Amino acid sequence: MSVFSHKITRFLLIVTLSFSSVFSFAAEASEEPGFNVSEVILHHVMDDHIWHFWDGHYGTLYLPVIVYSSERGLEVFSSKNFYDEHHNVVTYNGYTLDHGHIYLNGSSVLDVSITKNVAMLFINATLLIVLLLAAAKGAKQNVGKAPKGVQSFLEPIILFVRDEIVKPNIGHHYERYLPYLLTLFFFILFGNLLGLLPGAGNMTGNIAVTMTLALFTFIITNVSGNKAYWSHIFWTPGVPLPLRLVILPVEIVGIFTKPISLTIRLFVAITAGHIVLLSLISLAFIFQSVLVGSISSLIVLFINLIEILVAGIQAYVFTLFTAVYIGMATADHDHH
Amino acid sequence: MDLLIPGTGLIIWQAIIFLMLVVLLSKLAWKPILNSLKEREESIQNALDTAEKARAEMARLQADNEKLFKEAREERDKMLKEAREASNRMKDEAQLDAKKAADKIIDDARAAIQIEKQAAMKDVRTQVAMFSLQVAERLMKKNLSTDKAQKELVEEFIKDIKVN
Numbered sequence: 001m002s003v004f005s006h007k008i009t010r011f012l013l014i015v016t017l018s019f020s021s022v023f024s025f026a027a028e029a030s031e032e033p034g035f036n037v038s039e040v041i042l043h044h045v046m047d048d049h050i051w052h053f054w055d056g057h058y059g060t061l062y063l064p065v066i067v068y069s070s071e072r073g074l075e076v077f078s079s080k081n082f083y084d085e086h087h088n089v090v091t092y093n094g095y096t097l098d099h100g101h102i103y104l105n106g107s108s109v110l111d112v113s114i115t116k117n118v119a120m121l122f123i124n125a126t127l128l129i130v131l132l133l134a135a136a137k138g139a140k141q142n143v144g145k146a147p148k149g150v151q152s153f154l155e156p157i158i159l160f161v162r163d164e165i166v167k168p169n170i171g172h173h174y175e176r177y178l179p180y181l182l183t184l185f186f187f188i189l190f191g192n193l194l195g196l197l198p199g200a201g202n203m204t205g206n207i208a209v210t211m212t213l214a215l216f217t218f219i220i221t222n223v224s225g226n227k228a229y230w231s232h233i234f235w236t237p238g239v240p241l242p243l244r245l246v247i248l249p250v251e252i253v254g255i256f257t258k259p260i261s262l263t264i265r266l267f268v269a270i271t272a273g274h275i276v277l278l279s280l281i282s283l284a285f286i287f288q289s290v291l292v293g294s295i296s297s298l299i300v301l302f303i304n305l306i307e308i309l310v311a312g313i314q315a316y317v318f319t320l321f322t323a324v325y326i327g328m329a330t331a332d333h334d335h336h
Numbered sequence: 337m338d339l340l341i342p343g344t345g346l347i348i349w350q351a352i353i354f355l356m357l358v359v360l361l362s363k364l365a366w367k368p369i370l371n372s373l374k375e376r377e378e379s380i381q382n383a384l385d386t387a388e389k390a391r392a393e394m395a396r397l398q399a400d401n402e403k404l405f406k407e408a409r410e411e412r413d414k415m416l417k418e419a420r421e422a423s424n425r426m427k428d429e430a431q432l433d434a435k436k437a438a439d440k441i442i443d444d445a446r447a448a449i450q451i452e453k454q455a456a457m458k459d460v461r462t463q464v465a466m467f468s469l470q471v472a473e474r475l476m477k478k479n480l481s482t483d484k485a486q487k488e489l490v491e492e493f494i495k496d497i498k499v500n
Contacts, residue, residue, distance in 0.1 A: 046339055047346060066345075100338060112345040121353045128357060132365035139372035144379065151369075158369060178370065179362035187357060208342035212350040271339070 035285055041278040045202045045271050047117045048100060049079040053199045063119060067095065067102055069109040079113070120203035124191050132186070161185045161319060169323035170330065177326050180220060184213065185319040192270060192311030196304065204314075205270030207263065214259035217322040222255065225329035258325055262318060269314045273307045 051061035062080035069075075072094075081092035089097055096103045102111045114122075131150055138151030147155050166174045166181050191204035203209055231237065233251040236244055280300045284293030480486050 042339060047343060100343075110344065112348055114349075115343075115346065117346055118349045121349055125353050125357050129360065129365075132361055132369070136365040136368040139369045143372065143375070155369070155373065159373065162370070162373075175370075179366045180358055182366055183354070183358045183361050186361075187354065206342075206346060207340060208344075208346035209350050211342045212347050212354065215351075216354065 037279070037282045037286065041275055041282065044278055045205060045274045046100065047115045047201070047206060047208075049082070049097065049102075049113055049115055051116045051119060051199075051201070063114045063116065065095075065102065065111075065113040067104070067109045067111050067113065069104050069107075071104065116201040117203045117206050117209065120191070120194065120201040121209075124187065124194055124203065127194070128183075128186055128190055157186075157189075158182060165316065165320050166323050169320070169327040171327060173330065177220070177224075177323070180216070181319050181323055184217075184322060185315050188213070188266065188318050189311060189315035192314060193308070195270060195274070196307050196311065202271060202274050205267060205274055207267045210266040211263045213266070213318070214262035217262060217325060218256075218259035221258070221322075221325045221329045224326060226332075228332065229329045258321075262321055266314050266318050269310055273303070273310055277303055277307065 049063055049065060051063055053059050053061065062078050062083075064076055065079050065082075066074070066076050077092070079097075082089055082095075082097040084090050094105050095109075102109055102113075131154065134150040135154045138148055142148055142151065146152075161182055162174075162178060165185070166178055170177055188204055191209075194200050195202050195204055233255065234248060236247045236251070239247060277300055280296045280303060283296040287293075480489065
């Protein structure tokens with residue numbers, strides 16, 4: 001009975017979530033007379049200096065702008081200054097905001113603003129710290145006892161990462177890389193799930209975020225690469241000499257394709273999911289029909305569930321490939 | 337396409353926040369959690385090992401007990417047998433002794449009876465002789481109280497002698 005009621009609660013939660021995204025979206029869509037689907041969708045999946053929840057006076061969170069230029073030095077001000085009371089973009093103090101880029105008198109500046117995705121980063125990091133510290137506290141308190149609360153929720157995931165991803169791919173010295181890989185997995189997983197919430201930013205579907213993560217993997221892989229790894233790249237053993245010359249450039253390109261594939265895979269998987277969801281919701285506004293709207297909402301519900309699955313899968317895949325690359329770079333190649 | 341161009345600011349923030357997360361979580365979360373997981377695994381392994389050891393110990397003890405029981409049973413049987421033998425021997429000896437004692441007593445008694453009998457016979461013989469003498473005396477006193485009777489006796493003796 002309780003399992004059933006649990007399912008009902010979960011179902012209702014998901015329905016509410018998907019519909020609330022429909023509503024927040026609807027409010028925005030109705031604002032513009034000429035409804036441009038691709039523009040709206042792109043606006044939703046991209047980073048922004050403001051965090052728009054709904055139309056109206058309190059619906060927008062104006063995030064702080066932090067810019068650095070050699071002329072003016074570091075300057076911090078609210079992004080509200082870029083907008084007048086009719087939500088039109090205006091120039092502020094010589095700074096202009098043009099399609100998400102800030103220019104100072106026509107030349108670009110270093111923009112380290114707390115954008116929507118940076119705010120999402122903070123939220124994600126805070127959530128991770130709070131949850132994992134609670135689990136750590138539980139681990140310290142329940143010594144010799146069964147896990148409780150958050151601890152028992154997170155421990156199986158940690159064990160999964162350790163035993164299914166890290167250990168089999170890296171081998172006996174896996175413990176050195178475990179903290180990084182665990183952080184990576186949880187960061188992506190929670191980022192993906194947070195991104196699915198209505199109004200949330202598409203943080204793990206941003207190429208800057210995925211690229212930075214892939215860059216860390218790239219650095220760790222190549223820094224921990226042993227002699228066997230490098231000799232495999234530059235002078236592949238057990239291969240005839242002319243072939244070695246062919247393999248060399250391929251291997252060198254391979255060093256870089258690995259992080260690039262990581263970057264693009266996560267970015268595409270998450271962004272594509274968001275675009276699919278938004279496109280389906282847009283159908284209701286394109287056709288302006290209750291029937292299409294209800295059918296597309298049902299499909300949105302279904303896709304939302306798939307997105308939750310994708311959130312887990314992408315976190316798994318990114319961590320798995322990172323573990324595989326590290327494992328390849330640190331393996332003892334004595335079988336050749 | 338802005339979507340495909342990574343923003344510098346976000347890269348910087350992401351690098352800072354992610355590095356901070358890695359450092360912070362490594363120290364404050366992963367270390368205690370992973371340690372506790374490891375400890376739990378070890379303690380479970382230890383418990384299993386101990387249980388296995390205890391089972392082996394039990395089996396060994398049981399085998400030992402069996403052996404002890406067997407030995408004890410053999411010992412008991414041996415002791416019982418010995419005791420039975422001893423008791424039999426003692427019984428035989430006692431019987432033999434008793435018989436010997438009885439025989440001796442009988443012999444002694446027989447000897448004593450013999451002696452007594454002989455003494456009694458001697459006594460009887462003396463008594464009889466005395467009685468005979470007294471009877472003879474009295475007879476003689478009565479028969480030889482007159483001269484005539486004395487003469488007749490003498491004559492009779494002479495006659496006897498003559499006959500002979």
